[in-house]
Amino acid sequence: GAGVSQSPSNKVTEKGKDVELRCDPISGHTALYWYRQRLGQGLEFLIYFQGNSAPDKSGLPSDRFSAERTGESVSTLTIQRTQQEDSAVYLCASSGRGQGAYEQYFGPGTRLTVT
Amino acid sequence: SQQGEEDPQALSIQEGENATMNCSYKTSINNLQWYRQNSGRGLVHLILIRSNEREKHSGRLRVTLDTSKKSSSLLITASRAADTASYFCATDRLGNAGNMLTFGGGTRLMVKP
Numbered sequence A: 001g002a003g004v005s006q007s008p009s010n011k012v013t014e015k016g017k018d019v020e021l022r023c024d025p026i027s028g029h030t031a032l033y034w035y036r037q038r039l040g041q042g043l044e045f046l047i048y049f050q051g052n053s054a055p056d057k058s059g060l061p062s063d064r065f066s067a068e069r070t071g072e073s074v075s076t077l078t079i080q081r082t083q084q085e086d087s088a089v090y091l092c093a094s095s096g097r098g099q100g101a102y103e104q105y106f107g108p109g110t111r112l113t114v115t
Numbered sequence B: 001s002q003q004g005e006e007d008p009q010a011l012s013i014q015e016g017e018n019a020t021m022n023c024s025y026k027t028s029i030n031n032l033q034w035y036r037q038n039s040g041r042g043l044v045h046l047i048l049i050r051s052n053e054r055e056k057h058s059g060r061l062r063v064t065l066d067t068s069k070k071s072s073s074l075l076i077t078a079s080r081a082a083d084t085a086s087y088f089c090a091t092d093r094l095g096n097a098g099n100m101l102t103f104g105g106g107t108r109l110m111v112k113p
Helices: none
Strands: A005-007 A010-013 A019-024 A031-037 A044-050 A065-069 A075-079 A088-095 A110-114 B004-007 B010-014 B019-025 B029-037 B043-050 B055-058 B061-066 B071-076 B085-093 B107-112
Touching (some): A010 A019, B019 B029, B019 B085, B019 B107, B029 B061, B043 B071
Antiparallel strands (some): A031 A044, A088 A110, B019 B071, B029 B043
């Protein structure tokens, strides 16, 4: 596709429910990243996928958060038993192949509101 | 904790003035990037400067990097109302096997018409 897409763009859910957020990276990009951004704050790294390597999950805030990626394509971020503090914009980004300095291309984000 | 920290957190200027934002970081880096974000949604890459570069230009943007001070600055010249956005620096740590970036907290720039 032309860019990184994310769905849904907005999600309102009740506390305690599970949510699944989707990211479609740019075709051919091997690296995929998930970030969380609370209102008025910077980006908080969550998880990083690079090709077929084991993902770097060091940024996941709790075991309620998990993410999967099929090969070099779509990724889903799942938040179980959502809490109000999970309310944020969840941003996905992808970048090109190999080591070195590559810019990240961001999707428009999913705004999650937990009521 | 955030690798990069922007300064100031917020900046308000008149159209036509220059805007300068600073970023400091803690560990050695491969490169430093600046991103722009409108309305709390996706970020857009602006410019990348490598650790062996000291200055880079792109249109009205000028970025400097001082690795001895672990700091960078982003200068936007002749600002326009459309430059109103949040600006983030991001660092790619030296020796990192992948392309992971660490973002700072951002500078919110408002350009008044």
